Amino acid sequence: MAEILFLEASAKTPSVSFDPITGKLELRGRSIPENSIEFYKPLNDWIDQYAETPKESTTIDIKLEYFNTSSSKCILDLFKKLERLNGGTSAVHVNWYFEEDDEDMEEAGEDYQAIIKLPFKMIEVEEI
Amino acid sequence: MEEEHVILSFKGLVTAELLASVLQIMETKMESMDESPKTKKKVFNVLVECLQNLYHHVDDNTINTQESIERKSALVMISKENGVFTIRTGNYIDIAKASDLKERLQIINSMDKEGLREYYQTSLELSMISTKGTAGLGMIDIARKSGNKLDFEFLTINEETSFFCLNVKID
Numbered sequence: 198m199a200e201i202l203f204l205e206a207s208a209k210t211p212s213v214s215f216d217p218i219t220g221k222l223e224l225r226g227r228s229i230p231e232n233s234i235e236f237y238k239p240l241n242d243w244i245d246q247y248a249e250t251p252k253e254s255t256t257i258d259i260k261l262e263y264f265n266t267s268s269s270k271c272i273l274d275l276f277k278k279l280e281r282l283n284g285g286t287s288a289v290h291v292n293w294y295f296e297e298d299d300e301d302m303e304e305a306g307e308d309y310q311a312i313i314k315l316p317f318k319m320i321e322v323e324e325i
Numbered sequence: 326m327e328e329e330h331v332i333l334s335f336k337g338l339v340t341a342e343l344l345a346s347v348l349q350i351m352e353t354k355m356e357s358m359d360e361s362p363k364t365k366k367k368v369f370n371v372l373v374e375c376l377q378n379l380y381h382h383v384d385d386n387t388i389n390t391q392e393s394i395e396r397k398s399a400l401v402m403i404s405k406e407n408g409v410f411t412i413r414t415g416n417y418i419d420i421a422k423a424s425d426l427k428e429r430l431q432i433i434n435s436m437d438k439e440g441l442r443e444y445y446q447t448s449l450e451l452s453m454i455s456t457k458g459t460a461g462l463g464m465i466d467i468a469r470k471s472g473n474k475l476d477f478e479f480l481t482i483n484e485e486t487s488f489f490c491l492n493v494k495i496d
Contacts, residue, residue: 229373266462298363
């Protein structure tokens with residue numbers, strides 16, 4: 198079974214909390230590393246491992262202030278893995294948080310919604 | 326400098342450390358500015374993409390001689406006038422790459438907001454990420470977030486080299 202994955206936020210990377218016991222996954226902060234592959238690989242690997250014995254329901258909370266285009270591709274890959282999981286043994290839900298008036302982050306959520314077949318809930322908050 | 330309302334300018338090699346410093350300085354400077362969080366975020370976001378473009382696209386397969394350092398150096402200038410932020414970058418580029426880039430920028434500039442959204446989504450879905458971590462989405466993202474046409478120029482330096490200038494406005 199996958200173990201809990203917890204990473205503190207840094208100036209260029211978000212905090213990560215992936216919990217296999219509750220099926221709750223969270224990315225929070227900003228994601229602007231020059232090369233995001235290095236940062237996202239362990240996250241993608243974790244999902245592969247989690248997918249072997251997932252919870253019935255999996256929720257991912259995306260609470261990003263902003264992310265660069267290098268991260269956007271890695272986040273898409275993460276969603277693709279969750280999309281496959283959703284078709285199998287776990288019901289996956291995405292909660293996409295964005296700050297009031299932040300059309301860019303709202304649109305970014307809509308971009309993924311247009312590409313990925315997962316239920317997205319758009320949640321507007323005062324501050325992330 | 327003061328008359329042109331320059332907030333920050335830099336000329337030199339774009340390293341990961343420099344990138345982190347410039348972003349941190351800009352963030353601190355913008356904190357005290359009377360701007361909406363929305364505008365601040367846009368400026369920061371566009372700046373990240375512009376700087377990372379410079380960082381990734383400067384060829385680094387040469388030995389650092391004085392000449393090659395000059396060739397790899399880039400210019401960055403951030404200014405604000407009448408409520409409009411301008412991010413200017415300048416860097417050397419191979420002539421061959423310049424014509425590809427010019428074509429891409431012309432395509433981007435021919436699109437409206439909705440067109441850019443579709444172009445971004447298609448590119449995001451189809452693009453392959455390079456080993457450098459680039460996905461070829463930077464310019465589309467810059468154009469989308471800025472909401473203005475990209476102002477650019479290629480100055481021919483010699484038979485092999487061109488100098489690429491990009492001006493991005495955020496209002």
